[in-house]
Amino acid sequence: MSNPKAKQTCFGIHSIPCYRYHQTMHAIGTSHNCFSCIQADELHDNRHRRIAELLVEYKISTGADPAKLRAGLEELPVNVPRAATAAVTAGPAAQNDMIAQQEEEIRDEDNEDAQTTTSASSETVVAAVPHKLTKAEARAMKKAAKAAKSQFKASKNQKKHAIIVRTEDVDFVNKILHGDMAHQSASSHPLASDKTIEEVIQRNMGFIASIEDHKKQLLSTIAQRRRSDRERRKSAAAYHGHGKRRRFIDSSHVEEGEDEYDEADKLVMAALTKLGVAANIVGTKKVAGGVASSGVGGSGVSTQASIVANLKALVKDDLERFENEQRETCVRAGGFWRYAGRTVFDRMTKIAEELDWRTGMKLKGED
Known part of the structure; x- marks a missing residue:
């Protein structure tokens, strides 16, 4: 294509670029198969999915119930017994009757299990008399039972704490x-609505401008929070009557803190x-070892600090x-449109009106 x-x-006749204008050209209707675009989208989605998983882990570390948290995240019905569902919808008297009935059933099952265990153990003793296990066989059986129990417990805990996003x-x-502009830049192509090459360039530059506007919006939220915190600290210092000199020191300390990040x-x-x-x-500093420092000790706080540190790294990397x-x-x-020119633009505009650049499917209203 460098010829x-x-x-x-070729351009606009039987080949077309992807919506990110990678160097490789594609047959008309197949630009959505661009390997570079697919890989970039998958990596972007995986980063966001990992961030969402860490957010769930963070909420669990703050004391949220994993079962309730999963139900809240998915908004899907949980697999509960039919009797439990009926007890929730029934009145207090019906609930008490059902609970008593369930307790009686549990006691009956326990008695049956105890009887079965007793009879089974007696039969085992009788059957074991002719052939007594050696010490090696007994140790092997005990080791196998212990390993099976450990594996079952591990799988049970893994299912209990599974992160679902x-x-x-x-x-x-x-x-x-x-x-809001993140989806628009990936779901539509400028040629679908723009009429000139200049409008195409302006549309792509608009995506960058929207990123800058969103960054300013994010920064304004943290600036407002810090301003309110500073005013609250000043009011507290003035209320306790520490004098003008102390209030001046506190104010200068806060202003220096604005440049810490x-x-x-x-x-x-x-x-x-x-x-x-x-x-x-979020505002905790990192110590030399790379773990966020905190004024409170404990393994829970350490785990929470590690999760937040990973979140910071992932969010910063994704934004960049x-x-x-x-x-x-x-x-x-x-660069592409400066090279291709107006003639190619007119051809590809017609193609954009007939086909969806993302899927290669014909648009509605086309024969």
Whole structure:
């Protein structure tokens, strides 16, 4: 496609670029199969899914019940016994009767199990008289039973603490991190509505402008929170009557604290706060070992700090990658259309009116 004649004989006739304008051209109707686009989308979705999983782990570390949390995240019916469902919908008297009936059934089952165990053990003793196990065989059986019990317990705990994330949770993370324009840049192509090459370039530049606007919006939220915290501290100092000199020191200390974080860190803190992470935990500093420091000890606090540290790293990486990808797409789009020219643009505009660039399917209303 580097041949100068390609744009006269190929572009817009039987080949077309992907919506991110990667170097490889595609047959008309197959640009949605671009390997680079698919890989970028999968990596982006995996990052958001991992962030959503860590958010669930963070909520569990704060004391939320994993079972209730899963039900709240998925908004799906939980597999509960029919009797339990009926007890919830019945009145108090009916619930008491059902509970008493269930307890009686449990006692009957326990008695039957005890009788079965006693008879089985007596039969085992009688059967074991002719052939007595050696010490090696007894140790092997005991070891196998212990291993089976340990494996069953591990699988049970794994099912109990399984992290389940909905598609809606991933979309929520995407909206918080990138704003409403994130889906528009990936779901439509500028040629579907733009009429000139200049409008195409402006549309791609608009995606970058929307990223900047969303960043300003995130920064404004954290600025408002810090301003309210500063005013609250000033009011508290004035109320306790420490004098003008003490209030001046506190104010200067707060102003110096505004420069403790760069813009990227402030963006991460604002995003995590909107995602539901406590502001005081988001603002914790990292010690030399790379683990977030905290004033309270304990394994639970250490686990929570580790989760938040991973969230910070993932969110920061995702914000940087998303913005870089949008800027690179804008640069590639400008270079492609400067090379292709108006004639190719007219051909591809007609194709965009007939086919969906993302799927290769004919649009509605086309024969």
